[in-house]
Amino acid sequence: MKRLTRRDFLKASALGMGAVAISTGLAGCVLDSDDDRSIRFTHGVASGDPLADGVILWTRAEPSGNRSKPVNVGWEIATDEGFTNTIHTGTAQASEAHDFTVKVDVRRLAPGQSYFYRFVTPGSASPVGMTRTLPEGSVDSVRLAVVSCANYPAGYFNVYREISLQDDLDAVVHLGDYIYEYSSDSSSYAAADAEALGRTFPDDNNLELIELEDYRRRYGIYRNDEHLQALHRKLPFIVVWDDHEVANDTWKDGAENHNEGEGDFTARKLNALQAWFEWMPVRPVLDGSDEAIFRTFRFGNLVDLHMLDTRVIGRDQQLDYQDYLTATGLDAARFTADVGSENRTLLGAEQLLWLQATMGYSSATWQVLGQQVLMGRMNLPAELLLAIATGQLDGVAANLAELAQLKGRALAGDPTLTPEELARINTVAPYNLDAWDGYQYEREVVLGTAKALNKNLVVLAGDTHNAWGSNLKDIQGDQIGVEFATSSVSSPGLEDYLGLTDETIAGAEQGIGLLVDDLDYLNLNQRGYMVVTFTPEEARADWHFVDTIKSREYAPDNARSASRRVLPGPGNRSILPTT
Numbered sequence: 001m002k003r004l005t006r007r008d009f010l011k012a013s014a015l016g017m018g019a020v021a022i023s024t025g026l027a028g029c030v031l032d033s034d035d036d037r038s039i040r041f042t043h044g045v046a047s048g049d050p051l052a053d054g055v056i057l058w059t060r061a062e063p064s065g066n067r068s069k070p071v072n073v074g075w076e077i078a079t080d081e082g083f084t085n086t087i088h089t090g091t092a093q094a095s096e097a098h099d100f101t102v103k104v105d106v107r108r109l110a111p112g113q114s115y116f117y118r119f120v121t122p123g124s125a126s127p128v129g130m131t132r133t134l135p136e137g138s139v140d141s142v143r144l145a146v147v148s149c150a151n152y153p154a155g156y157f158n159v160y161r162e163i164s165l166q167d168d169l170d171a172v173v174h175l176g177d178y179i180y181e182y183s184s185d186s187s188s189y190a191a192a193d194a195e196a197l198g199r200t201f202p203d204d205n206n207l208e209l210i211e212l213e214d215y216r217r218r219y220g221i222y223r224n225d226e227h228l229q230a231l232h233r234k235l236p237f238i239v240v241w242d243d244h245e246v247a248n249d250t251w252k253d254g255a256e257n258h259n260e261g262e263g264d265f266t267a268r269k270l271n272a273l274q275a276w277f278e279w280m281p282v283r284p285v286l287d288g289s290d291e292a293i294f295r296t297f298r299f300g301n302l303v304d305l306h307m308l309d310t311r312v313i314g315r316d317q318q319l320d321y322q323d324y325l326t327a328t329g330l331d332a333a334r335f336t337a338d339v340g341s342e343n344r345t346l347l348g349a350e351q352l353l354w355l356q357a358t359m360g361y362s363s364a365t366w367q368v369l370g371q372q373v374l375m376g377r378m379n380l381p382a383e384l385l386l387a388i389a390t391g392q393l394d395g396v397a398a399n400l401a402e403l404a405q406l407k408g409r410a411l412a413g414d415p416t417l418t419p420e421e422l423a424r425i426n427t428v429a430p431y432n433l434d435a436w437d438g439y440q441y442e443r444e445v446v447l448g449t450a451k452a453l454n455k456n457l458v459v460l461a462g463d464t465h466n467a468w469g470s471n472l473k474d475i476q477g478d479q480i481g482v483e484f485a486t487s488s489v490s491s492p493g494l495e496d497y498l499g500l501t502d503e504t505i506a507g508a509e510q511g512i513g514l515l516v517d518d519l520d521y522l523n524l525n526q527r528g529y530m531v532v533t534f535t536p537e538e539a540r541a542d543w544h545f546v547d548t549i550k551s552r553e554y555a556p557d558n559a560r561s562a563s564r565r566v567l568p569g570p571g572n573r574s575i576l577p578t579t
Contacts (some may be wrong), residue, residue, distance in 0.1 A: 022105045032156075038064040039071055039121040043223040046232035047131035048170060048239060048281030050297065052111040052287035055131050055236055057104040058281040059119045059248045060223075061094040069237070070095040075101050077109075081116050081128060099216050101278045111136040123305045129233045133168060137302030137397045143169050144234070146530040147179040148242070148462025149488035152222055153184040153201075154192035155549030159489045159529050161227040164234045171297075172235050174303070175462035176242025176372045177220050177491065178280075181209040181257065181272075185221055190465060190492050193550060208248075208257075210268055223279065232281075240281055240307045242372040242463055246272040250433060252348075252512025268457040269312070295350050296358055303534045304364040306355060308371035310436075314348015320439055321389040330382065330429075339430070339440055346373075346439040356449045366534050373463045375443060376470025376483045377518050379428040382440060388498075397504045403572075404511030411514070419459045425515070432464070447472060447480045456568040458539050460532065465493035467528065467543045467547075469521035469564045471574050479507040482566045486530040486543035487523060490549045495525035520575040523565055526557065540565040540578060 039061050046058040061073045070093040077088035091498035094100040102119065110117065119126040142342045145163045163172065182188045184200040205217040246269050249256035258265045275433055282376060285293070293313070324335040338344070347355065359367055365490040369375075383402050385394055395516065407425045409417055430437030437443075450457040457480055459472065465488035468517075472481045487493065494500065500508050505525050513519055521543075528545035541564050545557040563578040 033124070033504060035063075035069075035072070037071075039063050039124050041119060041124065041126035043220060044229035044232060045117070045119065045126050045129040046237065046281045047117070047129060047235075048237040049283050049295075050132060050134050050238070052134045052136045052298070053109050054107040055109065055115075055133060056281045056283060057117050057119075057131070058101065058279075059126050060099070060101050060195070060220075061119065062100045067096050070245060071100065075102075075104050076120065077106055077115055077117045079113075083116065083118070083293075087115075092406045097276050098267065099275075100558075103281070103423055105283065109133050112139075114524065121411045127229075127233055131236045132361075134170075134297060135300045137300050139302040139533065142299045142303045142534045144238075144305075144532050145169050145172045146175065146370075146460055146462070146484075146486045146532060147172060147489055148175040149244075149465050149485065149491040150222070150228075150488050151177075151180050151190045151488070152225070153182075153188070153197075153492040154490040154492060155193070155197060155493035155527070156297070156552055156554075157227040157489060158546045158549055158552070158554045159208055159527055160225075160231045163529055164227065164231040166531075169235055170299070172231065172237045173241040173370050173460065174237055174462065175486070176240055176311070176371060177244040177488075178239065178241070179215075179222050179248050180244045180491075181215075181218070183207055190490075190496075197550065207469065208262075208462050209264055209272070212271040212274060215272050219279040220551065222295055226278065230244065237281055237371065238305065238307060239282060240274075240293060240309060240370065241276055241311060241374070243311050245276050246312070249318060250311050251317045252312065256318075258460050273312075280442075294354060296362075298364065299534075300497075301364055302536065303329040303368055304358075304362045304369045305368045305370055306358060307348065308355065310346050311374045314336060314351055316344050316346075317437070321385065321433070325389075328470065330386065335429070339360060339433070339438060342441045344439050344441060346436065346442050349448070352353045352442065352445065355446070359449060359455060360376065362455075365456060365536055366539055367450065367457050368534075369446075369457070369459045370531075371459070371461060374432060374461050374468065374470070374483065374485055375446075375459045376436070376468065376472060376485075377434040378431040378510075378516055380515055382427045382429050382432045384422060385431060387430050393499055395499060396498050397508060400511040400515075401507055404507075404514045407514045408492065426556055435463070444475055447474045450481050451478065454570065455481075456539075456573060457533070458534075459483040459486040460530075462488070465527075466560075467492045467521070467530070467545075468519065469575055470516075471518045471520060471551055473518055481573055482539075482564075482575050484530060484532060484564070487526060487543070487545065489529070489530040490527055493524060500524065521562060523560065523562070526559075534577050536568075538565045538567055 042062045043060045047055050047414045049056045060070050063071050072093050079084045092102050095104045118128045183206045184191045184194040209215050247255035247257040256367040293309045324331045467487040470483045505567050526545040527549050531542045532541045543562045546554050547557045548554045564575050565578050
């Protein structure tokens with residue numbers, strides 16, 4: 001199988017970027033008034049990849065009639081919503097070769113400022129969008145909404161709507177699974193209610209995504225959603241992909257959901273990434289640059305947000321407990337050697353060296369990693385993991401409660417616990433081998449880097465569809481930083497996988513909270529988002545949830561919202577309750 005190279009990334013990025021226009025000031029709009037086609041801005045507007053002096057603007061301009069002829073599209077950027085003080089204008093082309101998407105890289109903007117923008121043709125205009133540049137110098141506060149995992153057939157994007165109603169955010173950080181590659185048939189993942197909700201895909205896009213046009217159409221369906229469009233109009237996005245932008249459990253040379261008969265995986269991956277670059281408001285990968293999709297966003301002297309790719313560039317194939325099961329149980333020695341191997345990588349050598357160097361150069365108060373999968377240790381009793389790995393889920397809730405009771409007695413110093421009972425709770429293994437737990441050596445390298453540089457580390461994560469707050473400790477047990485992980489926009493979480501009910505959720509949350517040593521907070525069954533607020537004095541995570549995604553009529557579930565914080569400096573850097 002052909003391995004995806006940096007040249008392949010450059011190719012996918014260039015194809016997806018299209019004829020990007022760079023705007024540095026007033027250039028006028030050169031439009032074709034003789035074009036008799038009607039032009040529709042079918043998917044709204046978006047902005048992203050903000051810098052202190054620039055931002056990417058995005059739209060899609062689809063013509064009626066002749067699609068082989070490009071469309072001339074003008075843009076306008078102003079300091080006011082009425083566009084009385086327009087500071088940038090220009091023209092770009094939308095063509096069929098790039099799915100009629102348009103991107104403008106606007107430069108020479110002022111730092112820390114809000115702007116309004118729109119796209120125009122002789123007979124039409126796009127909705128007006130708002131965007132914002134990054135601040136420079138001394139910064140008092142940064143507020144970021146963090147989201148992940150939006151499954152269209154699973155339910156409505158009420159979470160996106162909730163974020164769009166807020167007026168005090170600087171950007172949206174999307175940690176991936178912006179789309180899913182599955183069909184919307186009732187037997188497909190999370191799609192049991194799709195027909196009843198009116199969230200099915202049309203016939204020309206209701207098979208698993210393989211070809212470029214498949215991925216393009218799926219992005220189009222997602223971006224027709226009114227709540228997602230509203231959020232894109234309101235705030236700039238800082239994005240990175242996860243696995244479902246390609247296929248479930250992607251790694252550098254394959255994926256769990258790429259099967260025999262589905263063609264060459266590298267070709268599929270390039271199709272997926274081209275569509276991603278076309279539809280996302282991101283800059284292209286530039287030849288000669290040290291960065292690929294991994295890149296840093298600097299919010300003055302307060303926050304350096306390092307966006308990482310833990311999926312496509314460097315990830316080795318995930319380990320599988322099934323490969324270590326023998327007639328007498330788990331081959332623990334072989335598994336331990338493999339999971340801790342120095343040769344297993346999640347980031348890849350290039351990205352890891354870039355991260356270490358970038359953190360070393362940074363003088364910002366907070367070093368923030370925006371990435372996909374959980375870094376916190378999620379060790380659970382081996383007997384529980386064995387039941388899950390072998391599909392014996394009927395008794396999981398009861399087994400979890402029993403083990404949690406034993407752990408509670410141990411924490412209380414109960415002297416009556418037998419050696420066999422202690423062995424049951426002390427014989428542990430990582431729950432999620434698709435996360436950093438499956439790449440333990442490289443996690444130690446990242447934590448060791450933050451420790452050696454004396455950095456205040458905050459890791460943001462998504463992927464699991466549940467909310468988590470964890471202390472990050474190295475192998476010696478030293479406290480290095482914290483992880484704040486967001487729930488999903490609509491994808492089901494552990495409550496679905498483990499078959500938990502309303503009656504068993506609270507007990508399961510309490511049990512897992514007891515059994516996982518470094519875990520401070522969790523929510524196992526609700527959809528929502530996270531707002532992280534950084535000041536010189538603290539970093540704070542606020543988890544917000546909605547009461548349903550199965551109806552357009554919903555409400556914020558304030559009863560289950562939660563907050564945690566961390567203080568900077570040696571001797572701090574562990575999760576604390578908010579005051």
